[in-house]
Amino acid sequence: MQLETLKQLVVDTLDDMKAKDIEVLDVRGKTAVTDYMIVASGTSDRHVKAIAETVAFRAKEAGQAPLGTEGLNEGEWALVDLNGVVVHVMLPKVRDFYSLERLWGAPALVAQTAAMA
Numbered sequence: 001m002q003l004e005t006l007k008q009l010v011v012d013t014l015d016d017m018k019a020k021d022i023e024v025l026d027v028r029g030k031t032a033v034t035d036y037m038i039v040a041s042g043t044s045d046r047h048v049k050a051i052a053e054t055v056a057f058r059a060k061e062a063g064q065a066p067l068g069t070e071g072l073n074e075g076e077w078a079l080v081d082l083n084g085v086v087v088h089v090m091l092p093k094v095r096d097f098y099s100l101e102r103l104w105g106a107p108a109l110v111a112q113t114a115a116m117a
Contacts, residue, residue, distance in 0.1 A: 001064045003084045007036050010085055013058045014040045017051045019089065025104055034086040039100050041092050045075030051089045052078035 001009075007024065014022050019040035028035045042048035049072050056066045059082050071078040076094050080087040088100060
């Protein structure tokens with residue numbers, strides 16, 4: 001699957017699942033781990049888990065099986081590794097504490113949701 005297509009699939013899924021404050025970080029040249037990090041917030045532990053599980057399911061359905069997932073049991077911070085796109089879904093308090101956007105210092109891209117496209 002093309003990287004841009006995968007990125008858009010993730011953003012659309014996050015939007016469909018009512019994730020909050022979706023940010024796409026371009027980390028190419030800053031890490032060899034991935035090209036994009038997508039950070040979003042959920043409103044509760046269950047919401048965080050449901051969002052992450054749905055992202056993993058839809059990516060697999062589209063032919064891009066996740067390399068791994070983390071944090072689905074806890075629900076405060078879930079990660080879905082799709083190789084070129086790593087997705088972080090967090091509770092707002094956890095997101096504020098770790099501030100991944102500032103940590104990576106990457107320019108945030110405008111998330112192109114289905115409503116915006």
